[in-house]
Amino acid sequence: MLVEWKKDMEELVGEKVFLVDEKTRDKLSKDYFWYSPVLDAELKNKVADGVCKPSTEEEVAQILSFAYERRIPITTRGAGTGNYGQAVPLEGGILLDLSQLNTIIEVGEGYADVQCGVKLGRLEKELREKGQELCIYPSTYVKATAGGFFSGGSGGIGSITWGSVWDGNIIEAVIYTLEAKPRRLVVSGEELDAYIHNYGTSGIMTQLKMRTAPKTEWEQVIVQFADMENMLLFTEKLSKDPTIKKRLVSGAEPPISSYFTPLLNYYEEGSSVALLEVEEENLEEIKGLADEFQGSIVHVIDAEAYHKQMGLSDFTWNHTTLWALKYDPELTYLQCGFSNSHYLDQIQNIKNKFPREVFIHVEWMLANGEIRLGSLPIIQYKSKERLYEIIDYLESxxxxVNDPHTFLLPRDKNGYFEKILEKKKINDPLDLLNPGKLSMALK
Structure with a gap:
C-alpha cells in the first residue's frame, strides 16, 4: 500500500512518470559504484522510495516543489554510468531520472544546445553528420548523458586537446533550484563552476549548451613497446607535439595490456601498448616517433570505420578498469596525477614499493593550459586498509590522488567545492538535493 506522499505524487504527475515497483527502484538507484569494493559494500543496499521520470521541465519543477513541501530528498540520475555513487540515494526519497529530457534543441557552429538526457553517442553521431564533433566525452559515451557527464564526470576522450569539463567545454546551462517555487536559472561563465561536477547537490541541470569542434577524420593506432618507460616517453612526446592532431593518447603496461582480449592478436604478450586516436594524415609522423622509442605500429583502424565498430577508446579511461574487472574481480583502481618533471621517478618508486599491487595505466590530457600525465592505475585489492596505505604512499x-572509493564530493585546489557549497545553501535551503554527498560541510 502506498504511503500518503506517494499517492499524492502519483496523482500529481501520473503513474507513468512516478514509479514505485521494487525492480525499477532497485535498478535505477545504482550506478557503477561496484568498480570500488569499498563503495560496493557501502552502497549496494541503498534504494529510493520512488522514481520520477519527467519528460518536461514543467514536470521537473512540479516534482521539486512537491519534494520541498513534503521534505523529500531528491537524487538526480542520467544514465547511471558514474563510478562513485553520484546517483545513489543515501537517504531514500525520490530518484529523479532525467533521461526522458532528451531533445537536441539546436546545433550551431561551435556548439550544441541539448536537454540533459541526450545520450552523448547519439549527439556525436548527429554532430559528425553536420561536420562537427564533441570536444570531450567519457569512454561510456554510447550510454552516458550530457547532463550526467557534466554533473558527475571530469574528462575523457578529447581531453588531450580540449581539457576537462571545467575548461570551457560547457557554455551555458539551465539549473533548477529546490525551493517552494523552484527557480529556473540560466547560468554561464564563472557561475557554471558551482554546477559542474556537483553531483546534483547545488541545483539540477536540465539543459546545457556544449562546445563542439570541427569534425576530424580519426585513425586509431596501436603502438607496441617492449618496456613501459619507452611507451611513456613516446606518449609524452606525442602529447606535447602541437603539429599532430589527436583525440586520445592512452597507455598501459602489462598485465593491463593482457586484459584487452579483443586486441590480443595485435601485439605480443607482455608488451606495453599505446592506444591512439590521431588525424589520419599523421600516420607517418606517428611511425617515426614510434621508431625513436623502439616501438612499432601493430594495428591501424582506418578513419572510415570510426564509431562504426568497437574502437580503441573502449579500452581507455575507466573502460580500462572494466576490462580489468572482467579479468579479475579482485582488481580495482585509483585516479592519480603525476609530476610533469619527474613522473618516471614517481612511477619507478611505485613499482619498487608495490610490484604486484599497482599497475600503470595513463591518460595524457590538457589541464590548466598544460599537457599533464593523468593515470587510472589498476590496483590488486587486498583490503580497505591496504588500499589507503597505497594512497598514503602515493601522496607522500x-x-x-582523487579517491574513487568515496561517494563524497571531493574538495579541490581551485575552489569549486566552495562555490558548490555556497550555491547549495541558497538553492537548496532544506538540504534535500542528494543529501550526504557533501559530508559535514553544511553543519
Whole structure:
C-alpha cells in the first residue's frame, strides 16, 4: 500500500512518470559504484522510495516543489554510468531520472544546445553528420548523458586537446533550484563552476549548451613497446607535439595490456601498448616517433570505420578498469596525477614499493593550459586498509590522488567545492538535493 506522499505524487504527475515497483527502484538507484569494493559494500543496499521520470521541465519543477513541501530528498540520475555513487540515494526519497529530457534543441557552429538526457553517442553521431564533433566525452559515451557527464564526470576522450569539463567545454546551462517555487536559472561563465561536477547537490541541470569542434577524420593506432618507460616517453612526446592532431593518447603496461582480449592478436604478450586516436594524415609522423622509442605500429583502424565498430577508446579511461574487472574481480583502481618533471621517478618508486599491487595505466590530457600525465592505475585489492596505505604512499611522493572509493564530493585546489557549497545553501535551503554527498560541510 502506498504511503500518503506517494499517492499524492502519483496523482500529481501520473503513474507513468512516478514509479514505485521494487525492480525499477532497485535498478535505477545504482550506478557503477561496484568498480570500488569499498563503495560496493557501502552502497549496494541503498534504494529510493520512488522514481520520477519527467519528460518536461514543467514536470521537473512540479516534482521539486512537491519534494520541498513534503521534505523529500531528491537524487538526480542520467544514465547511471558514474563510478562513485553520484546517483545513489543515501537517504531514500525520490530518484529523479532525467533521461526522458532528451531533445537536441539546436546545433550551431561551435556548439550544441541539448536537454540533459541526450545520450552523448547519439549527439556525436548527429554532430559528425553536420561536420562537427564533441570536444570531450567519457569512454561510456554510447550510454552516458550530457547532463550526467557534466554533473558527475571530469574528462575523457578529447581531453588531450580540449581539457576537462571545467575548461570551457560547457557554455551555458539551465539549473533548477529546490525551493517552494523552484527557480529556473540560466547560468554561464564563472557561475557554471558551482554546477559542474556537483553531483546534483547545488541545483539540477536540465539543459546545457556544449562546445563542439570541427569534425576530424580519426585513425586509431596501436603502438607496441617492449618496456613501459619507452611507451611513456613516446606518449609524452606525442602529447606535447602541437603539429599532430589527436583525440586520445592512452597507455598501459602489462598485465593491463593482457586484459584487452579483443586486441590480443595485435601485439605480443607482455608488451606495453599505446592506444591512439590521431588525424589520419599523421600516420607517418606517428611511425617515426614510434621508431625513436623502439616501438612499432601493430594495428591501424582506418578513419572510415570510426564509431562504426568497437574502437580503441573502449579500452581507455575507466573502460580500462572494466576490462580489468572482467579479468579479475579482485582488481580495482585509483585516479592519480603525476609530476610533469619527474613522473618516471614517481612511477619507478611505485613499482619498487608495490610490484604486484599497482599497475600503470595513463591518460595524457590538457589541464590548466598544460599537457599533464593523468593515470587510472589498476590496483590488486587486498583490503580497505591496504588500499589507503597505497594512497598514503602515493601522496607522500607527490602523486595527487582523487579517491574513487568515496561517494563524497571531493574538495579541490581551485575552489569549486566552495562555490558548490555556497550555491547549495541558497538553492537548496532544506538540504534535500542528494543529501550526504557533501559530508559535514553544511553543519
Amino acid at each position: 611522493i607527490g602523486v595527487s
